[in-house]
Amino acid sequence: MKLRQLKYFVATAETAQVSKAASALSISQSSVTTAIKDLEASLGAKLFQRTQQGMDLTDAGREFLASAYVILGKLEDAKNLRHRDTDSSGTIRIAASYTVMGYFLPYHLDRLRRLHPNLDIQLHELNRDSIEEGLLSDRFDVAVMLTSNITNARLESETLLRSTRRVWVASGHRFAQRRSIGFDEIADEELILLTVDEAANTAMKYWSYQAAKPRVSLRTSSIEAVRSMVANGQGITILSDMVYRPWSLEGKRIATVLPGSQVPTMDVGLAWRRGTTFSPQMDMIYAYFHKTFNSPFSA
Structure with missing residues (x-):
């Protein structure tokens, strides 16, 4: 198994099309197709169903995607050891909904604390109504929530992940x-x-x-x-x-x-009060998620 195979696999899984993955990675479609076939052969499992709409992950593919994220994430962490921000400090108040807290946020909190060890991250788990009210009343700086559920026009949001x-x-x-x-x-x-x-x-x-x-x-x-x-x-x-x-x-x-x-889809992302001037701590959180989810593959 080669690292590039993991990268090509993740890019295809996230874009659901070989052509889009190839474009994002600036390589040929045949390179992506070959890498996926070789990966499937080495694993002894079919990772994608080829459909008219594109590449749809199989059950085995979704299981392997979770492992691929961990592997690529650990590699990224190793690369970032020399980039750890030990000078920045302060407090960030983050609200999160139940599903996000249980199935999305823990992995990223671990990485954030490794990258910014002196940043005090205060977490609050609430339902959508309470999160929206808390953002508007300045009880929270930012929320990680289901952006597909947001209804308040006084909030801004950025979707990071669309889950089928x-x-x-x-x-x-x-x-x-x-x-x-x-x-x-x-x-x-x-x-x-x-x-x-x-x-x-x-x-x-x-x-x-x-x-x-x-x-x-x-x-x-x-x-x-x-x-x-x-x-x-x-x-x-x-x-x-x-x-x-x-x-x-x-x-x-x-x-x-x-x-x-x-x-x-169930959309997960960041939300904050419209017109908010970002603090340095908010910038750190936004920069981390923006970098993680706006690259050719997420890790």
């Missing part, structure tokens, strides 16, 4: 081997709705555009409950790749399939 939503089913489910499932078929199944971070409200919005109506069997704020119930064959759900894990707590496997009609 897929249908989750038990590994033995009749949908498990399908490439996509229509909403009319999904409506025949018992649907488990996650309520945290307004997930249920989002689901009802995209369901409102469908002729079929969902058969909701349970609403819960527990992602682990959803994971276990789906793995046990007690229903299906539609959730984002960011919170996906292939195994339930009982060790049962979960498969994912694309919905036949497009559903909105």
